[in-house]
Amino acid sequence: xxxxxxxxxxxxxxxxxxxxxxxxxxxxxxxxxxxxxxxxxxxxxxxxxxxxxxxxxxxxxxxxxxxxxxxxxxxxxxxxxxxxxxxxxxxxxxxxxxxxxxxxxxxxxxxxxxxxxxxxxxxxxxxxxxxxxxxxxxxxxxxxxxxxxxxxxxxxxxxxxxxxxxxxxxxxxxxxxxxxxxxxxxxxxxxxxxxxxxxxxxxxxxxxxxxxxxxxxxxxxxxxxxxxxxxxxxxxxxxxxxxxxxxxxxxxxxxxxxxxxxxxxxxxxxxxxxxxxxxxxxxxxxxxxxxxxxxxxxxxxxxxxxxxxxxxxxxxxxxxxxxxxxxxxxxxxxxxxxxxxxxxxxxxxxxxxxxxxxxxxxxxxxxxxxxxxxxxxxxxxxxxxxxxxxxxxxxxxxxxxxxxxxxxxxxxxxxxxxxxxxxxxxxxxxxxxxxxxxxxxxxxxxxxxxxxxxxxxxxxxxxxxxxxxxxxxxxxxxxxxxxxxxxxxxxxxxxxxxxxxxxxxxxxxxxxxxxxxxxxxxxxxxxxxxxxxxxxxxxxxxxxxxxxxxxxxxxxxxxxxxxxxxxxxxxxxxxxxxxxxxxxxxxxxxxxxxxxxxxxxxxxxxxxxxxxxxxxxxxxxxxxxxxxxxxxxxxxxxxxxxxxxxxxxxxxxxxxxxxxxxxxxxxx
Numbered sequence: 032x033x034x035x036x037x038x039x040x041x042x043x044x045x046x047x048x049x050x051x052x053x054x055x056x057x058x059x060x061x062x063x064x065x066x067x068x069x070x071x072x073x074x075x076x077x078x079x080x081x082x083x084x085x086x087x088x089x090x091x092x093x094x095x096x097x098x099x100x101x102x103x104x105x106x107x108x109x110x111x112x113x114x115x116x117x118x119x120x121x122x123x124x125x126x127x128x129x130x131x132x133x134x135x136x137x138x139x140x141x142x143x144x145x146x147x148x149x150x151x152x153x154x155x156x157x158x159x160x161x162x163x164x165x166x167x168x169x170x171x172x173x174x175x176x177x178x179x180x181x182x183x184x185x186x187x188x189x190x191x192x193x194x195x196x197x198x199x200x201x202x203x204x205x206x207x208x209x210x211x212x213x214x215x216x217x218x219x220x221x222x223x224x225x226x227x228x229x230x231x232x233x234x235x236x237x238x239x240x241x242x243x244x245x246x247x248x249x250x251x252x253x254x255x256x257x258x259x260x261x262x263x264x265x266x267x268x269x270x271x272x273x274x275x276x277x278x279x280x281x282x283x284x285x286x287x288x289x290x291x292x293x294x295x296x297x298x299x300x301x302x303x304x305x306x307x308x309x310x311x312x313x314x315x316x317x318x319x320x321x322x323x324x325x326x327x328x329x330x331x332x333x334x335x336x337x338x339x340x341x342x343x344x345x346x347x348x349x350x351x352x353x354x355x356x357x358x359x360x361x362x363x364x365x366x367x368x369x370x371x372x373x374x375x376x377x378x379x380x381x382x383x384x385x386x387x388x389x390x391x392x393x394x395x396x397x398x399x400x401x402x403x404x405x406x407x408x409x410x411x412x413x414x415x416x417x418x419x420x421x422x423x424x425x426x427x428x429x430x431x432x433x434x435x436x437x438x439x440x441x442x443x444x445x446x447x448x449x450x451x452x453x454x455x456x457x458x459x460x461x462x463x464x465x466x467x468x469x470x471x472x473x474x475x476x477x478x479x480x481x482x483x484x485x486x487x488x489x490x491x492x493x494x495x496x497x498x499x500x501x502x503x504x505x506x507x508x509x510x511x512x513x514x515x516x517x518x519x520x521x522x523x524x525x526x527x528x529x530x531x532x533x534x535x536x537x538x539x540x541x542x543x544x545x546x547x548x549x550x551x552x553x554x555x556x557x558x559x560x561x562x563x564x565x566x567x568x569x570x571x572x573x574x575x576x577x578x579x580x581x582x583x584x585x586x587x588x589x590x591x592x593x594x595x596x597x598x599x600x601x602x603x604x605x606x607x608x609x610x611x612x613x614x615x616x617x618x619x620x621x622x623x624x625x626x627x628x629x630x631x632x633x634x635x636x637x638x639x640x641x642x643x644x645x646x647x648x649x650x651x652x653x654x655x656x657x658x659x660x661x662x663x664x665x666x667x668x669x670x671x672x673x674x675x676x677x678x679x680x681x682x683x684x685x686x687x688x689x690x691x692x693x694x695x696x697x698x699x
Contacts, residue, residue, distance in 0.1 A: 038076065038116050045109075059086070059105040076116035080125075083110050087132050097135055097142070104146040107136060111152035119160035126165065127173040129157060137181045148196045151185065154178050155200035163209045166217035179204065179218050183225045186262050187255075194258060198265040205269030214318070215274050222266045223277040230259040231284055253293060260288065260299045264306055272310035275319050279326040286330055289342035297342060304346045308353045317357045324350050335379055341387040344373065348391040352398045359401040364411070366399050367418035374426060377434040389437035396441070396448040402635040405450050416449065420456035427463045439464070439478035446485040451638065453489040458498055461486045465499040469511065480519055487523040492572075493531045503565065504542050517568040524575030526637050529586035532576040537594070540569045570605045573612035579619040579637055583647045587616070592654050596661040606665065610680040613658065616651055617683040620644040648687050655684045 048057045063082045064074060072078045083106050090103035097103050114122065122129075136142055136150040161175045168174035182204075185197035201222060208216035216222075233255040263281070267273045273281060281303075288300040311320045327346055332339040351369065355362040373395070376388035404412045423445045426438045442460055446453045461483065468479040487495050495516075502512045543562045550559050580586065595613070598605055623633060623644035630640040659681060666677045 038112065041112050055101055056105040056108055059102065060109060063109075076113050077118065077121060079109070079113045080117050080121070083113065084125075084129065084132060091132060091135050097139060100146075103136065104143075104149070107133070107146065107153060108149045111149045111156070114153055114156040117160075122157055122160040123162065123165060126157060126161065126175070129153070130173055130178055137185070144190050144193050147185070147190075147193050151182065151193075151196045151200050154182060155203055158200075158204045159207050161209065163211055163217065166209060170221075176218060176221065179221065180225075183222060183262075186265070187229060187258050194261075198262060201262075202265050202269050205266065216269070219266070219269070219274045220276065223274045223281070226259070226262045226266050227277060227281055227284065230256070230263055230288075231280075233259045234284065234288060253296065256288065256296055257299060260296070260303060264299075264303050267303055268306045268310060272319060273307055275322055278319065278323050279329075282323070282326045282330055286332075286339060286343060286346075290336075290338040301342055301345060305349060308349050312353050312356055320350070320354060320357060324354065334376070335381060335384070337379075337381040337383055340376065340379075340381075340384050344376065344384075344387040344391045347373070348394040352394060355399040355401075359399075359403075362399050363401055363404060364415055366395060367415060367422055369395060369399075370419060370422045374422060374431075377426065377431045377437060380433075385434045385437050389434070389441050392441045393444040396444045400448050402632075405452050406631070406635045408452070416452060416456060419445075420460075423457075424459050424463075427460065436475055436478055439475060439482050443482045443485045446482065446489045450489050451491070453486065454491065454494045457486060457490060458494070461490065461495055461498050465513075468515075469513070483516075484519050484523040487520060488525055491527045491531075492520055492524050492576075493528065493535070496535065501539070504539055514565065514568075517565070517572070521568065521571045521575060524572055525578045526639075527576060527580065528582045529576050529580035530582050532573065533586060533591060536569045536572060540566050543569070567604065570608040573608050574615050577612040577615040577619070579623070579639060579644075580616075581638060583616065584650050587650065587654070589654075592658065596658070599661055599665050603669075606669075607676050610662075610676045614676075614680040614683045617648065617687055620647045620651075621686075624648075651684075652687045655688045659684050659688070 042060065045053065045057050045060050048054045063079065063086070066082055067074055067078050087103065087106045087110070090099040090106060091097050133150050133153055136146060137154070142150075158175055158178055165175050168176065170176040170180055179201070182197050182201050185193055186201060188194045188197065205216045205219055205222065211217070237253075237256060263285075285300045285303055289297045291297050291300075307323065308320075311317055311323065324347075327343070327350060330343065332343055334340075351362060351365075370392060373388050373391050376384050379385055379388070404416070408416065423442060426441060427435075431438055442457075442464065445460070446457050449456060464479050464482050467473050468476060468483065473479070483495070483499075499513055499516065501514070501516060503514060543566045546562045547559055547566070550556075555563075595609055599609055621644075623637070623639055624641055626633065630642075633639055633641065662677060662681050662684070666674055666681065669677060
């Protein structure tokens, strides 16, 4: 039962009216309370109900004669406040009487909107009190179903506030079904059918007028379509969602609306799909999702329908996003088939269709690949990934050449979604895009660089350079150098093997720097300037290799520490990058220790654990003393305005030195 205190607060406000239109209600309430006192009845909700119904019978004479509109309006307003506090059993027994009394207020065309909203409020509270037995009565009887039919009619009323109040009442009723094993409310089918019929008839009327060429036909029927869509949304958003039996016809009508030239109508239709999918994300309603997705798939438009295909693809994409939340493994196993189905639209002549298809494929890759497939794939998962890789590779064929800009976005998402599993699956993709990128006549260098950048992050620089070698020191016959890869590596190297930097780039840097030294003090040629730039670009990669390396314990040894120390003294122009790299070694591992995630979540993102991060910091602490000595010396030799990065690096190593001392104290 609702809170009686809140009822008394509402009645107190009525007893002290501030507006002229509230005085009539205050007079009626005073008369009712005087009568109850005279009859020595307590002022309970039940007593108020009996007295108000008696007054209502004087103001309204069935079937539709309202004798005293002012009195009827005040009584119904008070009933709307009282009924929520009346025992449900009494409301069930009084339902025929109350509905018969309220009937004229719901059907009379002259009833004003505030009066009508109060009547709707009474009806809502009455319906919420009904049980399964009452809902089983047919619409031909004075029953809850007949009352809902009245609400559905008012839900399309031309007055906005009346329409909104009726839709709110329907939503409340559908969200509070009587105790039952059924998923849907007993009246959900009826509401869905009425809403669907209203939408279908309004859409048909609009189409007929348009075909006959009548002026402004579409504009004339748009308000009706919008109201009908709002009613559909009301039913779809209620608990339990849209009834299963009505899903197919609704999808067909909604896709028809979504092809409208009116952007608002198209968005409203797609919003209904969004509401349906959102409602099916919970476990109670998730059983409806396969049927909905099947219905959407069966409504696949023709290949070049530029009006209907984009919204259909958007609906498909959103549906499988929800499916991935509910059944991640099952949805993932469907991914190659879905990928192939949507990929065909990339060959469309319509740019809008190609963009929609690429966005859908990206959504599949982002949302439909579970973390477990990356961290611990089964044999079946690996086969699915292989199929997916072949489908992604096929997108680079001549068939999709007109859509290569969109395809590159998909390939970038593919590399990013697979993370380290992209090696070796994406090797052919990297090779194909690298070859295109090297072509002088190729116009998509920016998009190609995006894909290669994601590949560097996912496959790792070692794998990418095996496919696309730099060719800077010993160029291979017939192949030019790929110095353009260095900036891409700088911006994308992360969480990889530091040993690769030592084996690949340190020797390359030494070879390039030796050529500069061999040139002596002679005037610098363009070639020498290029060698100097390459050395600088090589060491610009160092901070990326230091960002949570996988092999720090083995790769960072005494020999490497000495090399870095010598470079800090000998080559001032490399100090900034070396200091940033050394600082990143500490900071990236400290971040892992500070993050509030489980080891499993951390591993899925970076192949690390908190224990590994702590071991890395302990390892670095063993070099901290010597490194700090070098850094302090370099700091003293550097002009004050250039010392910032050195000081930050010093602070990082002082912090792990203190931690190691504290750790030793605790263990002793």
